[in-house]
Amino acid sequence: MQLPSLVALRAFVVVGNTESVRRAGQELNVDHASVSRHIKALEERLGITLFRHDGRRMVLTEEGQRFHRKIRRAFEMMTEATAELDIHRRRRLGIFAVPGFAHRKLLPRLPDLESLMPDWQIELHTSLDEVSTDPRTVRIEIAFLDNPVSNGERSYELLAMPRIIPVANPRVRASWVKISRVEELLDLPVIWGDSSSFLQYWLSLNGVDEMRPRKGPNMPNMHLAIEAAIYGQGIALTNEVLIEDAFRNGDLMELLDTDTRFHGYYVSGPTPLWETPPLQLLRKWLLQLVQAKNP
Structure with a gap:
């Protein structure tokens, strides 16, 4: 029997994933009528019924499910093989992280990562840098986000959802x-970081609404806000991931025993390369980096 075309098989896999000819057409960037023709031709070629209609849904039959599992895996293997060729050709890794994470977590441990990935040229940037990277560079981003969703272009993984805490030297x-209540923060100079709404939101979550604290120095990002706190210039509202070393050295202390969390540190990268060994190694290293506890 002559094998079905790859186009028809790809259409079958996507319809099986989405349970919709229309959504499959959108994902494949073709007219949904073309997808329907491919499915019909494939069923005629194989001599079996692959789908049954359930309202607007296209549901795989029992035979369709068995066929779908194997064909989907075949496409996954082709994607993985192509991605591995691609990533081994690049050998350049650009890590773009929010300034606090770049300066306080990644920079001190960069030699460890370089030892772990000796065949890779690693470039560290802050997410504020305007850099034109080489097309061969694999771009990895680390940001403080609110539940991002992976898609066909970029995949996301949560590294940590740390407590947001006020600190001082x-x-x-x-x-x-020596303060014991959140309201007492309003009498102290608070260092304003990259967003005043960040502080106001934290205050509201801790029962303080429509009250502005005494304003301290204004800093463009969390890294400089932490440095200003270490110099005694005010109270910094930051997260526990960024101040582990400062806690250990006694340069900063948590002012209140709170457990306020919102958003988290996510690492993201190109979806086609996401499961390749180098990116799996990097993701594992990043998880260990942010989840390590203070001695």
């Missing part, structure tokens, strides 16, 4: 670390 301003 006890060596410089010992009286600041």
Whole structure:
């Protein structure tokens, strides 16, 4: 028997995934009538019924399910093989991270990553950098996001959803670390980071609404806000991932025992390369980096 065309098999896989000829057409960027013709031709070629109609849904038959599992896996293997060829050809890794994460987590441990991936040229940037990367560079991004959704272009993985906490340097301003209620923050200079709404949202989650704290210095990003707190210039509202070293060194102390969490650190990368060994290795290393606890 002559094998069905790859186009027809691809249409079959996508319809099986989406249970919709119309959505399959959108995903394949072709007219849905063309998808229907491919499915009909495939059923005639194989001599079996692959789908049954359930309202607007296209549901795989029992034979269709068995065939779909194997054909889908075949396409996955082709995608993986192509991705592995692609990623081994590139050998350049550009990591773009929010400034606080780039400076306080990645930069001190960059030699460890370079030792782990000795065949790769690793470039570290902040997400604020305007850099034209080489087309061969695999672009990885690390950002503080609210539940992003993976798609055909980029995949996301949660690294950590840390507590958001107010901190100060006890060596410089010992009286600041003695407060016991959130309301007392309003009498202290608070360092404004990259977004005032970040602070207001944290206050509202902790029962303080429509009240503005005493304003301290204004900093363009969380990294500089933390540095200003270490110098005793005010209270910084940050997350526990970024200040592990400062806690360990005694440069910063948590002011209140709160458990407020919103958003999280996500790593993202090109979906076709997401499951290749180099990116799996990088993702595992990043998870260990952010989830390691203070001694």
